[in-house]
Structure formats: structure tokens, C-alpha cells
Amino acid sequence: MSRVIEIPANNEWRFEVHKNTKIKLKLQSGQAECQGTELSSTIEYEFKGSLQNYLYTYQGCKIEIWGKEDTDYTEYRSDDSLVYQYLNLAIGLHKLSTPSKQNDNNSQNATDKGEAPVVMIIGGPNSGKTTLAKTLVSYLSKLSNNAKRQIPTLVNLDPHSPQFVVPGNLTATPISSLLNLENVNFGETVINGVTFYRQKQPCVVSFGFESIDSNLKLFKHCVSQLSQTLKQRMNKDLKVGDGVVVLDCPSSVGTNQELFDFVRACFGVTIVVVVGDERLSVSLKKRGLKVVNGLENANLKTEVKEEGQMEGIEKTNGSQNKEKDLQIIKINKSTGCIDKSDRFVRELQQRAIKEYFYGLDNVQLNPFTISVGFNELIILKPKIDNVNLDFLGGDFDDGSITEPSSLYTRVKPGQENLGNCILTIVDDSGVDTMKHLNDFDDYEVNKELIGQVAGKGVVGSCYVLNSDETRVKLLVPLPVTKLPSKVVILTEFRYHE
Template sequence: MLVSFPEDSILTKHIIKLKTDATIVEIEAKSEWRFEVAFEQKLLIKVVEGNAEIFGTELANDIEYKFTGAKASIYTHEGCKLQYQGEVSSEYISEETEMGHYINLHLALENIRNTAGSKAPNVLILGAKDSGKTTLAKILSSYALRMDRQPMLVNLDPSNSVFSIPGSLTATPISDIFDVEEGWGNTYTSGPTLLHPKQPNVRYYGYDDINTNLKFYKENISRLGLTALSRLQVDLDIKRTGMIVDTPPLGLKNIDLIQDIVSDFEISVIVVVGNERLFIDLRKKFNGRLSLVKIPKSAGVVEIDDAFKRKLQQRAIREYFHGTASTPLSPYTANVDYKYIKAYKPASGNTSVDAGFNPSIDQLGYDLSAVTGDAKSKSKLIESVENNSANLLYAVVAILHADKKDDEDVVARSSVFGFAVISGADDDKHFVRILLPVPGRVPDKAMIVGEFRYTE
């Protein structure tokens, strides 16, 4: 949950400063402690008494959790005591929480799952930017897991890094708890993990904003929907639980896209967070064909600025290759001749990108027009990229399951095999240096280049 941080809190009586650097926080029942930690800060938290959870995942007592670059909240049903040590930008206790609404929604979904002959609910969560959609998706997934369910968590917001790097759309069976320190946790593509690794199906859209190339975005969600529904048919645990679909900010102008998502994922329940007008319009549009639920926006939600989001995205890319402090990885670098690289980009016929969109590109001196090109290919989903440093240097590329010699339509339909970074490019010698997560030769596969760049 994204939270606001007042300068003064009337609940400071619940915060006790110890003689050491540690501080004890007493949280009353059905309240939450909201905190913010900058990327250059480190905060250690331990539950010393009672029970507590973060976004639905229960925290073990007397186990230290480390947070950096995070805005979150810890909720308690019956009251608890926390001990924290380190740096924190802001923190306060709030009794005004929407957790009661979230719990009631979970219980309603669980009732549908337990009803004989009833199909498990596929839930679509809609709302404006920074309304708490992703928080709700994580809480509903965590609560379902605690009931011995296995939900399919679908992320359709390419700006989020859900079990993959930014620019991706994912459908992930949830069979183990989330990694509260890392936000989501690692996948089987990232090497060994402390928790059971998640196994997402990944599509690479390659942009932060869905309107940058809406045609390619729609193609990706349609293909992801087919894959997710197919998994439900063969996995009884997931079929009995259903899907929870998180979305980018969608409103009244996106009604057609919302209808496409409802169709692609066979949605039976729509949850609208903090947008009464959208709720009413959708109720008229679907006219009783599915269930609609309205959830109020949490009072603690605040806007996440672009700088903070970019740091989250860069951290996700770095952790894909280098791991975390608890599970470090050793990536591999290979030099490859240009002739062995076959890269594509989303076709530029319906692309409109603001040149100042990504500050990290400007800092690298990267020419954004090399990616977007001119409007010459309106009918195609993707188009080939010329191998040169202007197009490839520092690019994050998705290595697809499609072979390099496959037709463009086959490549456009392919899911992601893995990711790499073009860490160097020499136009004179015609070779690129590629950063891979594991040792070995570069797969003989087609690649998709988006707008994301990464340097070490």
C-alpha cells in the first residue's frame, strides 16, 4: 500500500525509544504502521509480540526483515509490537485503514470458490493511478494462499516489475508466500531463491506506458490471456481458485480495452477502486453479465513520483542479473558478431513517444527516434532493427522462444525465454557484448528491443 506521511501523528504515544538504536512500536488491533524508506537507507524490522502482516503476507515473530527503497504498511488484526532499527524517512500509525473492505472482499471470493458447482472467480481490479490496485491484488493473492489456494496472479501494468523486469506482462501461479523484503520475490529464471520460485509466463511489451503502442499491448494481453486460461484448464489447484488480474490506470476512455481484458481472461468479477463514475458506467455496460464491486481508495495512498518508479525499475533489472544480498548471482558476458543477432522492435505505425519520457535515456545520450522510427508500418506488430550502437547500446532485450529465422508474425506471438542487456556495441568491428544471467552461448533466438536501458 502506498502511504502518505504527516509531519505530526497523534499516535506517537505508541512509539517507545529504547536505549539502543532500536525503537519499539505498539500497534493496536485493526491498525497499521505505515513507513517509507529511501533507496539510500536501510531499515530492519522485527515482530516481537503479537501478529502482523505486510500486504497480506504474515511476518514471522523474532525474525529480522530488511527494507530499502520501500513504501509500505504493516497491519495487525489483534495488535502487536514491532521493533525497528535503522533509517526511516517517515513512519506513523493509522487507525484509518481499508483492510476491513479487503478482508470482506476476500471472504466473498472464498464463498464463491466454496459454492458447489460454482466456477472460481476471475477478478479484474480497476482504478486510477496510485489508487492501491496492486496492493489489493497482492493482498487477495496472499489471503487465498493462506486458505491453501493457488491463485493465478496476472500483471497487465508494464510499469510494474512483477516476477520479471519492467516492460513485461506476466501470469504467475502463486504457490508460496511473497518475499516481503524484495516486494515480490524471484522466479526460476533468476537462479536459486530462499522461497519456492515462482514460474511466470512472460510477454514483453517493452514500454512503460500502454498508449505508446496500444496495438502491440493488446496483442500481448490477448496472448497472455490464452496462456493463462489454458493453464487453468490443466491445473486443478489454480482452476479451483481463479485469477486475480492487476491493471495499469484505466478509466472511462479505456472502456473498449476493459472489455477486451474481460473477454481475454473470462473475467467474472470486476473490482473498481475509488472511482464511482467508472463503477456506474461499467455496471451499465455489462448490465448484470458479471459482478461489480466498489472498494474505497485507501486514505494512505499517495502518488509515486517518476524518480522513485525509475529506481524501482532499475533495481528490478539489476536483481534479475546480479540477484540480491541474500541470493547473489554471477552473470555472464559474451561477445557476439552482429550477424548472429536478430532483433525486432514494436512497429512504429501507432507509436507516440515523448522524447523526454525516460530521463535515463537522455543521460546516456541515446537517440529515442532510433527505437520509435517513422510511421511506415501501420499494419505490422513488430519490425526488424538494424544492428548498430544507436539501436542496441545499453538496451534491455527479451530473448523469445521464437527462432531467428521465424516469420515476424511468429516472433510477435512468442513469449519470453529470458532477458539480456547489450552492454557494449562496436560498429567498426561489428560485435556486441551481451550480459546474460547464466553462462553459456547466446540462444539462437529472436529478440525484442523496447525502450528500457540499463548500465552498471
């Protein structure tokens, strides 16, 4: 059953594991890495289908593989690899992020986060953006693996492809240790048990749709929330603050100039990496862009501002008024990129959801079912707002403060078929939920509620097993008698066990 494959130095070994099959790999000799994460020679790695992945080796290696070729997996070697460019980029970014590390004893400079680069990865669909992002944070995590650790942060702005969480969410995750390379969903987030790999603690904001174009205003609101939270974290946690931030963006961020400018202003992007799109990189260079930090500097207004939200931006602004050129770096599309079929994406999403509730093979989780009455639940549904308003003229420009009510609608009990829906539980601290519980139609009250809840952190997800007129039966990830929050967001995603 097993055979040994030799991979020459600087080669990629690309493999595809078919649906419902699995293969095992073990490093026999040499060194190999999977998207920036090194393989250990003591572990048998198991890859479960469907997935497409690759191993890369700088020095050559031998891999033992268990599984039936063709029925379980297909594979080929390629010397046409771009991994060395990824490493160059990572080394470059690391070098750029070191000065602020050396100034730690200088309190004035220590708070200056201008040095650590914020990298935004854009490019067409299936061009390898996520692979690049994953590889970069893995390398960066290794490069700063010394006494003064800098922790890189991986930000996923693509609700369509989940990272660490169920799809439909935007996340920012400091990568302080190895990623789980066997897991398509990057690895475990915090559970109460132990895991072989260190658990990651993401910051999660719910978007709810698969495509960001379904409601760009909501997307922007979520992005601005996420970026402000990350900035506050970076101000408090110097290790994260000194680390590189890598933004994995959905492909439409690259094509929508206004959205692109919004995202880079939110995060204070200093370097844009364009993957496999020469035309896009040239047109970006032509614009001669400067680094913008903070939305107010970009002359774009945030939607639904709340007290205290701008705190993070204000703190960092003082030291960052110097204008720097926005750097544009292009990376070619790897020849190993495969156009993901919708079905494949769907499978990955379902796997992510399943893993959220039931865990991985080696650490199984036990979800619980609880029953919650509609009278103690506020269900919000994100509004679909994908009408192109450009042709209507300037009145509908995104600069105007968006009505909170254009982000979500209240869902009345029985109004929607909630069966098999994924609900995200939103942190409702500071919200007077009792006041809102039974006011379904009061426009003003709902507006206030949505304003308070929109873009708040996600506490977790639950899955609707079934619902009737008065109650809903939910699958929740941990044993509770009631939900930690009364506010849930009805996402576009469904899950079938």
C-alpha cells in the same frame, strides 16, 4: 538504534524508507502482516529504500525497528485502514471459488472453470491497485492452504510496474506460497540455487514499452496471448484452474472502454473491482454488462491469429454459455496511497532489472557476459503506434486484423544505438530463424517472422554492455555461450549499472 513500536489492533503502520537507506523490522509480539503476507517472529525483515509500505495488524502487535528515524525512515500509525475490506473481498472470492473444488470427483464439472472468479482490478493511477492485487492473492493463497489447494494466479498487465520480472513484460504468476515481503518486486523467480521463499514461475510475454498506450494493438496481442496460455494452463492444472485469477490492470484500461471490454473478454472476467473511482464504477454498472468469455463471443477479433492459439478458449467455451451479470465491486482508495513520482517509479524499475541480473542480497546471482554477432541475431523493435485513429472514422477500427508489421520493425545492425538497452529474449521455437536472419528488408518474410514471434513467451532478458558494427556484448543471467534464441526484442527500457 532500535526502538519498539506498538501498533493497536486494526491499525496500519505506514512507513517510508528513504533512498539508499535501510531499516530492519522484527515482530516482537502479536501478529502483523504486510500486504497480506504475515510476518514471522523469527525473521528480521530488511526494507531497503526507496519504498513505501505498511504493516497491518488485526490483533495488535509490537514491532522492533532498527534505523534512524527521519534520516532513514519516516512512519506513522493510522486507524483508517481498508484492509478489512480486502479480506472481505478475498473471503468472498474464496467462497465463490469453492464449488468447483467440491466437484472434483464429477469429471463433467471438474473442467468447468466457470466457478472460479476472474477478478479485474481497475482504477486511477496510484490508487492502490497493485497493493490490493498483492493482498488478495496472498490472502487467497492462505485461504486455500488445505489439502485441495487452489492456487491463485496474479496477472500483471501493467508493463510499467514489474512483478517478478524486469519491467516491460506482462506476466501471469501462480502464487503457491508466500511472497517475499521485503522485495519490492514480489520475490524470486526460478533460479538454480535455493531461496528462502519458494520461487515463483511466471509466464512472461514481452511488451517492450512502458505505457500500454504506446502501441495498443501490440498490447492487445500480448494480452490475448497471455490469457490463452493461462487458460490452457488452467485446463491442465486443476489447482491453478480452481484458483482465483486476479488481474492487475494499468489505469488506462479503466478509462478506455474498448480496451476494457477486450481485456475482460480475453480473460473471461467475472468480477470487476474498481478502486477509488466512484464515477467509473457507476458508469460500469449502468452498462449492465454480462460476463463474456472468449474474444469471439465479444465480437472482437484478435490480431494475428495463429494455429493452435484458440485451442484454450474453445475448450472452456462449451460449458460457459450461460450468461451471468458482470459484478462491479468498488473499493475505496486507501488514505495511505502516495502518488508515485516518476523518479520513484524509475528507481523501482532499475531495482527490478538489477535484481533480475544480480539477485537479492541473500542470494546473489552471477550474470555472465557473452558476445553475439549481429549475423546470428534478429532484433525486433516494437513500433510506436499511439496515434489516435478515432477521428479518421471506422476504417481504422480495431476490429480489423492488424498487420503483423505494425507491431514490430526489424532493426538493422548499427541502425540503433543499443548501448544499455534491455533486450528480451523471445522463445523462437518453431520459427525458421535461419531463413529470416539476413532478410532485413523483405517485407513478406518479415511479416511472417513477426507473426510467428509476436506475443511468444519470454525466455529471459539481457542487457547490452556495448555494441559495435558487427557484434554486441551482452550481460546474460546465466552462463551460456550463445543465446537460447535468435530473436530478441529491443525494449524501451535502459539500465545503468
